[in-house]
Amino acid sequence: xxxxxxxxxxxxxxxxxxxxxxxxxxxxxxxxxxxxxxxxxxxxxxxxxxxxxxxxxxxxxxxxxxxxxxxxxxxxxxxxxxxx
Amino acid sequence: xxxxxxxxxxxxxxxxxxxxxxxxxxxxxxxxxxxxxxxxxxxxxxxxxxxxxxxxxxxxxxxxxxxxxxxxxxxxxxxxxxxxxxxxxxxxxxxxxxxxxxxxxxxxxxxxxxxxxxxxxxxxxxxxxxxxxxxxxxxxxxxxxxxxxxxxxxxxxxxxxxxxxxxxxxxxxxxxxxxxxxxxxxxxxxxxxxxxxxxxxxxxxxxxxxxxxxxxxxxxxxxxxxxxxxxxxxxxxxxxxxxxxxxxxxxxxxxxxxxxxxxxxxxxxxxxxxxxxxxxxxxxxxxxxxxxxxxxxxxxxxxxxxxxxxxxxxxxxxxxxxxxxxxxxxxxxxxxxxxxxxxxxxxxxxxxxxxxxxxxxxxxxxxxxxxxxxxxxxxxxxxxxxxxxxxxxxxxxxxxxxxxxxxxxxxxxxxxxxxxxxxxxxxxxxxxxxxxxxxxxxxxxxxxxxxxxxxxxxxxxxxxxxxxxxxxxxxxxxxxxxxxxxxxxxxxxxxxxxxxxxxxxxxxxxxxxxxxxxxxxxxxxxxxxxxxxxxxxxxxxxxxxxxxxxxxxxxxxxxxxxxxxxxxxxxxxxxxxxxxxxxxxxxxxxxxxxxxxxxxxxxxxxxxxxxxxxxx
Numbered sequence: 001x002x003x004x005x006x007x008x009x010x011x012x013x014x015x016x017x018x019x020x021x022x023x024x025x026x027x028x029x030x031x032x033x034x035x036x037x038x039x040x041x042x043x044x045x046x047x048x049x050x051x052x053x054x055x056x057x058x059x060x061x062x063x064x065x066x067x068x069x070x071x072x073x074x075x076x077x078x079x080x081x082x083x084x
Numbered sequence: 085x086x087x088x089x090x091x092x093x094x095x096x097x098x099x100x101x102x103x104x105x106x107x108x109x110x111x112x113x114x115x116x117x118x119x120x121x122x123x124x125x126x127x128x129x130x131x132x133x134x135x136x137x138x139x140x141x142x143x144x145x146x147x148x149x150x151x152x153x154x155x156x157x158x159x160x161x162x163x164x165x166x167x168x169x170x171x172x173x174x175x176x177x178x179x180x181x182x183x184x185x186x187x188x189x190x191x192x193x194x195x196x197x198x199x200x201x202x203x204x205x206x207x208x209x210x211x212x213x214x215x216x217x218x219x220x221x222x223x224x225x226x227x228x229x230x231x232x233x234x235x236x237x238x239x240x241x242x243x244x245x246x247x248x249x250x251x252x253x254x255x256x257x258x259x260x261x262x263x264x265x266x267x268x269x270x271x272x273x274x275x276x277x278x279x280x281x282x283x284x285x286x287x288x289x290x291x292x293x294x295x296x297x298x299x300x301x302x303x304x305x306x307x308x309x310x311x312x313x314x315x316x317x318x319x320x321x322x323x324x325x326x327x328x329x330x331x332x333x334x335x336x337x338x339x340x341x342x343x344x345x346x347x348x349x350x351x352x353x354x355x356x357x358x359x360x361x362x363x364x365x366x367x368x369x370x371x372x373x374x375x376x377x378x379x380x381x382x383x384x385x386x387x388x389x390x391x392x393x394x395x396x397x398x399x400x401x402x403x404x405x406x407x408x409x410x411x412x413x414x415x416x417x418x419x420x421x422x423x424x425x426x427x428x429x430x431x432x433x434x435x436x437x438x439x440x441x442x443x444x445x446x447x448x449x450x451x452x453x454x455x456x457x458x459x460x461x462x463x464x465x466x467x468x469x470x471x472x473x474x475x476x477x478x479x480x481x482x483x484x485x486x487x488x489x490x491x492x493x494x495x496x497x498x499x500x501x502x503x504x505x506x507x508x509x510x511x512x513x514x515x516x517x518x519x520x521x522x523x524x525x526x527x528x529x530x531x532x533x534x535x536x537x538x539x540x541x542x543x544x545x546x547x548x549x550x551x552x553x554x555x556x557x558x559x560x561x562x563x564x565x566x567x568x569x570x571x572x573x574x575x576x577x578x579x580x581x582x583x584x585x586x587x588x589x590x591x592x593x594x595x596x597x598x599x600x601x602x603x604x605x606x607x608x609x610x611x612x613x614x615x616x617x618x619x620x621x622x623x624x625x626x627x628x629x630x631x632x633x634x635x636x637x638x639x640x641x642x643x644x645x646x647x648x649x650x651x652x653x654x655x656x657x658x659x660x661x662x663x664x665x666x667x668x669x670x671x672x673x674x675x676x677x678x679x680x681x682x683x684x685x686x687x688x689x690x691x692x693x694x695x696x697x698x699x700x
Contacts, residue, residue, distance in 0.1 A: 007332075007336070009329070009332050009333070009359060010321065010324065010325050010329050010358070010359065011320075011324060011325075013359060022354035022355070022359075022360070023332065023354065023359055024354075050316070050561075051333065051559075051560065051561070053336050053337060055663070056336050056337045056338050056662045056663040057337075057663045058337070058559075058565070058567075058568075060565070076332075076336045078329070078333060079316065079320070079321060080315075080316030080317045080320070080321050081317060081321040081322075081325060081329040081330070081333065081560070082317045082318075082321060082322060082327075082329075082330075082556065082560050082562065082596075082599045083322075083326070083327030083328065083329055083330035083333075083414045084327050084330075084414070084415075084549065084550065084553055084555075084595070084596060
């Protein structure tokens with residue numbers, strides 16, 4: 001097991017584990033878990049996943065099934081959003 | 085047609101209002117609103133005119149789709165030569181007054197000269213008259229709105245007004261319409277104040293019926309609305325969280341300018357974010373956000389209506405701020421919060437209310453306070469200069485105090501009211517002014533989002549995000565994802581966004597539609613509404629023409645390629661954290677290519693060939 005930081009924003013905030021504050025939770029995951037696996041673990045529907053950052057760096061759609069999280073990393077996810 | 089083909093020319097010096105036909109030859113080249121009004125301005129004033137002199141003119145302009153059934157078709161713009169920058173100024177606003185001007189039968193109001201006494205313009209369809217505004221002078225935007233509704237006994241009167249800040253010469257005063265929508269930037273309100281024009285009150289009942297191909301227009305409008313509704317951003321994201329959802333996005337990627345751009349991530353971002361606005365407060369159990377709101381004809385409804393905790397220090401003794409009011413939008417929340425290091429959501433909301441009430445641009449105000457805070461932290465200014473205000477980063481009370489002082493033109497607020505550039509020049513620390521061409525930056529760090537550095541440096545109205553919002557591509561992946569840390573490819577991206585945005589800003593539509601719409605969605609709406617065979621290619625050329633017209637005005641006003649630059653902090657001091665850590669803006673690598681793509685000389689001037697190609 002290892003620990004990562006999970007940040008779920010906007011309407012995805014409802015999928016954060018209990019005890020999360022300001023859209024941030026600490027999460028224990030198994031080694032090798034991909035972005036998709038982590039999001040599946042907390043129940044985020046795949047179709048709502050649009051913007052994905054690991055430590056602030058954009059992850060492309062093809063990374064979601066392939067990129068494994070490493071200990072101490074921060075995974076931040078948004079549904080489709082914009083502003084200006 | 086869509087255009088009303090009619091302009092109201094208001095001679096403030098002589099107190100006359102005259103109707104004249106719209107120049108349709110120009111409309112075929114510049115479409116409307118931003119483009120067409122800029123054509124009028126550049127034909128009618130000298131580029132070297134002093135912005136606050138009677139010789140400058142101020143134009144309130146609608147687009148051909150303003151007041152129609154097109155979604156978001158309620159926009160209008162205020163065009164003039166800006167006092168903050170000395171460059172062309174064009175500030176766009178939603179709300180309802182744009183559609184009201186159009187429904188009263190007018191495409192534009194052109195104000196010239198200076199009234200000998202404070203006046204306001206009252207328009208009821210064809211009837212237009214200048215009336216004394218002595219009873220309004222010295223009043224806030226909100227008081228002016230109430231007094232005019234009372235006087236004319238018409239609840240449907242739409243009002244655009246200036247507050248005390250414009251009367252007092254604040255160089256970033258806005259024209260506020262419908263209480264809290266702002267033609268915000270570059271000091272367009274200051275020009276209005278310099279003309280002794282307090283307000284414009286409009287009632288229009290004629291409608292906008294003169295559509296070229298009504299059936300085709302309705303078909304394309306319905307199709308456009310369906311695209312907006314089905315798009316996850318415009319159909320769900322923007323209505324639910326507004327622009328403020330960006331606070332956490334931009335902070336997370338290390339591009340949130342913090343404490344006057346010293347840092348790129350703000351530890352308090354979560355507390356002032358769109359998500360925080362929806363959370364029940366610990367104090368009174370209510371959320372800051374009351375509801376979302378839409379401007380005229382808009383099917384997105386991104387606007388925010390908020391409420392401050394009545395026990396919060398800012399409003400505890402001021403019941404007039406206990407009701408629901410406009411904001412926060414992302415730019416304001418960043419300038420008043422992240423840039424000043426203030427993480428108190430209600431204090432930031434209050435400061436934003438004051439910007440609306442006194443008629444100030446929240447971006448320039450917040451950014452100038454941030455510069456003043458750095459001057460204070462560095463010991464350049466002290467409480468002896470600030471009338472006792474501890475103007476330190478993160479001091480929410482100080483933010484609220486200085487907002488009131490600036491709005492009223494009192495104390496150190498008079499210094500803030502001159503904007504960041506003049507403030508920092510006065511205290512001999514020009515390096516602390518985060519501006520381009522005298523206008524303060526908005527909310528995206530140019531070290532972490534490379535395209536925005538080029539956007540700011542080349543914006544015709546000084547630093548601005550709304551001239552080419554490459555954040556859409558570089559961060560949000562709209563229309564396609566580009567790497568925000570890479571400069572390569574950005575000159576072409578910036579040019580494309582600049583030209584497209586110039587078209588949207590000239591049509592009467594809101595630029596936020598472009599999160600879902602492409603030119604293929606916009607073109608049929610314009611072409612079915614307007615005569616002139618508006619193909620995608622013709623629209624793109626109009627956008628380029630408008631951009632070059634603005635550029636030419638600025639060059640004639642005395643700007644040169646040397647002004648297409650960024651503060652040293654962005655060019656030489658690397659970002660301190662996040663994915664952009666160690667990087668600076670690579671403006672120098674982007675600018676020559678941008679000039680070349682634009683058909684400009686290495687000195688940033690349109691070549692004769694470019695001017696001729698665009699009919700300039």
